[in-house]
Amino acid sequence: MPHTNKKVEVCLDDRAREELGTLVRSRAAPARRVRVARVLLMADQDRREGHRPDWYVAECVGISLRQVCRIRQQFARERVLPTIQGKQRADAGIPKKLDGQAEARLVTLCCSTPPDGHQRWTLQLLVDELGRLSVVTSVCRETVRQCLKKTDLSLGKRSGSASRKRTGRDSWRTWRRSSMSTANRTTKRTR
Numbered sequence: 001m002p003h004t005n006k007k008v009e010v011c012l013d014d015r016a017r018e019e020l021g022t023l024v025r026s027r028a029a030p031a032r033r034v035r036v037a038r039v040l041l042m043a044d045q046d047r048r049e050g051h052r053p054d055w056y057v058a059e060c061v062g063i064s065l066r067q068v069c070r071i072r073q074q075f076a077r078e079r080v081l082p083t084i085q086g087k088q089r090a091d092a093g094i095p096k097k098l099d100g101q102a103e104a105r106l107v108t109l110c111c112s113t114p115p116d117g118h119q120r121w122t123l124q125l126l127v128d129e130l131g132r133l134s135v136v137t138s139v140c141r142e143t144v145r146q147c148l149k150k151t152d153l154s155l156g157k158r159s160g161s162a163s164r165k166r167t168g169r170d171s172w173r174t175w176r177r178s179s180m181s182t183a184n185r186t187t188k189r190t191r
Contacts, residue, residue: 007054008069008076010043016080017044023084033084035061039071040083097139098147105135106144107151 012020020037023029041047042057054072058065075083098106109129114121123141130136130144 008072009045010040010072010075011046012040012044012080017041020080020084035063036071036084039063039068040075040080043068043072097136097143102130102135103147103151105133106130106147109133110148 020041023037024034024041026034038061039057042052042060043054045051052060054065054068058068061068071083106126109126110121115125115129118125123144126144127139127141130139
């Protein structure tokens with residue numbers, strides 16, 4: 001059985017070393033890419049200054065020792081460019097179930113009166129009603145919940161709108177009184 005914790009050596013050629021050095025000096029590069037580039041440069045076996053141990057690399061870059069090992073292993077599998085680029089999310093190209101129009105219909109539905117026999121809208125009632133109205137073919141309760149959370153709409157509120165309640169002129173006087181009451185100081189002034 002092969003030893004799985006075997007240390008993977010990083011050997012960079014001159015071109016890769018130059019590209020990584022440019023990336024580290026760049027001010028517009030994402031922080032994750034700069035960290036990976038610094039780890040690869042410091043872990044390089046062919047450095048003029050000599051090889052740095054993993055604990056030293058982790059301490060200098062500000063990441064854990066395990067992350068340094070993972071970057072080394074990824075470099076051994078994929079070489080320089082894929083290691084720096086990172087992986088694309090698997091769900092990056094999947095469109096949202098509730099687009100802008102569907103979200104607007106959902107908010108309108110929440111603000112309407114609930115069906116007979118119910119005091120308020122539940123997530124399941126909203127899911128069923130969206131399907132019945134053919135707004136979407138299918139949607140889960142979690143998607144509806146996240147959409148309502150994003151719009152700051154609570155199913156339990158008594159207000160009939162999805163927008164926040166604006167502060168009126170009546171609340172200004174109260175706020176002004178409370179913000180100006182500095183007559184009683186809690187600390188003594190010293191010269």
